[in-house]
Amino acid sequence: MKLPDKSIAMEEVVAQIPDGATVLVGGFGVPGTPFALLRELARQGQRDLVLVKNDANEAGMGIDHLIAGGQVRKLIVTHLGLNANAIAAMNEGRMEVEFCAQGILAERIRAGGAGLGAILTDIGIDTELAQGKQVVEMNGRPMLVEPALRGDVALVHAARADCFGNLAYAATARNFNPLMAMAATRVIAETEELLPLGGIDPDAAESPGAFIDHVVKLDEISEEYGIVRR
């Protein structure tokens, strides 16, 4: 027995994303954002996408290309703070935005990846984030039902991968990536370094390859990956 090889070319793998797909996108600010996959998705022009991401990147970077191109129908996000374009698209009704508390977004995605139906939490219960949510009593206390969230596709960025799809992340570039890498029907990982089987230590596979469908080796680390503030 031998573990299967999942390496694939960028253009080919992104072409498998259909219009209307729900796409989970890793990253918190710059670190961990799959900029190359997002560039290719912008180039190919799939429409009517639902994106799930911690933040909207900054203007001119990452998912902002998709928002600017009118490719995003809805964005599920924890904040838009650094991207005035995204706030404008929301305010002008060009893009629907659903806000979620940061750790609850992480848990909803994780629950999707764990095959659970939902989590029950009291987070946001006294705030407007609770509006419209199903409430369940537990031991006499009201709890919000936060449904599991899965993607048709997840786009994640790894520092290192082997060709089976075991992934390792760098520093705070980990963030939402390992959660999203469990929570989609088709998980696509771009990687700075692609190693043969055995190149990732079994203890260091922060995302086990069994969750990953495709691995794309990045030809270059473009300028976007190095920019925190401009």
Added chain:
Amino acid sequence: MKLPDKSIAMEEVVAQIPDGATVLVGGFGVPGTPFALLRELARQGQRDLVLVKNDANEAGMGIDHLIAGGQVRKLIVTHLGLNANAIAAMNEGRMEVEFCAQGILAERIRAGGAGLGAILTDIGIDTELAQGKQVVEMNGRPMLVEPALRGDVALVHAARADCFGNLAYAATARNFNPLMAMAATRVIAETEELLPLGGIDPDAAESPGAFIDHVVKLDEISEEYGIVRR
């Protein structure tokens, strides 16, 4: 700033476990079971304990010492398969046993560690494990409410630790340990190797030290740690 030192002596830390405590115990079979902490708990003789563990170890090992000593009021477990003593204690009414599906036990403990109220799942819905459980409708489908599970104490076994409590596990000795290491008021880790700050790489801290209260260096790796089958 400097990260706090949490190293402590075995006898002193176990003495802080009161009678009646709910104690989460790591391990799946032999690997990852904190045999030394369990031996000391058996020696000190705290009573009326509620234990949470994947399995009941084998006769004459691990938590079997506590069961044999009549220290365990209740055991929450996924199976007792290898320990006839535990099955007898259950059948004779000397110990209450609550069975939980293995991955759902993991998720309930994780939910406790994540500060959630519960998870909703359809696991076991057509089985007798569903009996007596709260049911919630989600999109017209019934889901079981599986409440979060926390311990007063967690006892975990690490291969390596630094003195702040960052922990790394070996191979399949990881199992329930990182989950339990998040899910108790007082988390006690025994470790085969105790390193100074900086001894665990930030990417390799499978349990971040901020969740850990106490770290105990093992003086020796007793015979129990090497026994899979006798």
Added chain:
Amino acid sequence: MSDARSRMVARAAREIAPGMVVNLGIGLPTKVVNHLPADFPVCLHSENGLTGIGPTLPPERADRNLIDAGGAYVSTIPGSAFFDSAVSFALVRSGRLDLTLLGAFEVAQNGDLANWKIPGKFSPGAGGAIELAQKARRVVVMTTHCDRKGNPKLLETCSLPLTAKARVARIYTDMAVVDVTAQGFALVELAEGISETEIREATGAPLALPQGDIPRF
């Protein structure tokens, strides 16, 4: 292992398609790997937190921290990964497990499975069996066709507590390969030397026969 069981194991190995993630239950199911080519692309999963299960090792060569869910000393292969118990069952429940091969006490003609409890006799807890049976994409049973007393294990309805409802797709036994269909049990293949009459008598529910000659294994 009897000749009939060996052929059952060899036949069941053909369930495993290239690229699958597979969980093999304790006992007979673990034997199917012996029938796969050395370079066959497959990922074996163990509930205790391992993908990429390597060969079992004798105690003197074993790593005390590396076992499978049945407690056997195993090894890694290039590309193996370790993870915690929550991630391990996340894989099972979220649809990443393509196939599980499990043992059974009883299988009903609608695909119900009972394999964890015999009230009053055997109730050690289900471990991970419920999640494997309920959530693997394909659930296949490997079992003797009858129990030790000669009673059928393939039944109209299960009498024992269920592991999962209507999830078994196929059953490999020492006598036959049987599919679970919307119309109930359907014979797929018969073991060499077993007659139509014998298999009907050994099966506790109606059994549809294939058109034409019955294939043999």
Added chain:
Amino acid sequence: MSDARSRMVARAAREIAPGMVVNLGIGLPTKVVNHLPADFPVCLHSENGLTGIGPTLPPERADRNLIDAGGAYVSTIPGSAFFDSAVSFALVRSGRLDLTLLGAFEVAQNGDLANWKIPGKFSPGAGGAIELAQKARRVVVMTTHCDRKGNPKLLETCSLPLTAKARVARIYTDMAVVDVTAQGFALVELAEGISETEIREATGAPLALPQGDIPRF
């Protein structure tokens, strides 16, 4: 930074007790670390997945993969750990976060906090603020006593959407240290040069005074 703000920051630094796990909001709160001794035992948490935050670095010395939740390039210290976003908020929600220091638009006399949204003007989303405010063991606010127009930020009730209900324990401002008690706001200390009349006028709710001399900071 004005002298009054510097003294507020220095005073707020005394909130941090040895051994605590602390999350510092963007802006003024991050400055308190400059007032801790080099060997002070504390663990700083950043929502994006880091415990043990080291000094901020200029871009030319930065690691492009290592930022804090505010986007600043930071560094590690011996014992730092990286983790994913689920673990990061598990820490916040499960009671492991001893203290959070946050900014505020409004604080009510019952401890209600509003700091994430001004309807029609500013609604970028709350990020992690709701969980920090709702679940940290102690929630402390650092803010100017009044907004830019001179209106009080300490009020009888919040007019803006809440971040968390009845969670603020204490407020550090450029004018005063104020506790939230069961009876409402209670003055703890006054900044040098601020009179009793001035603090009452700048506070939008009743303010209980301490017995005897009012301590100064």
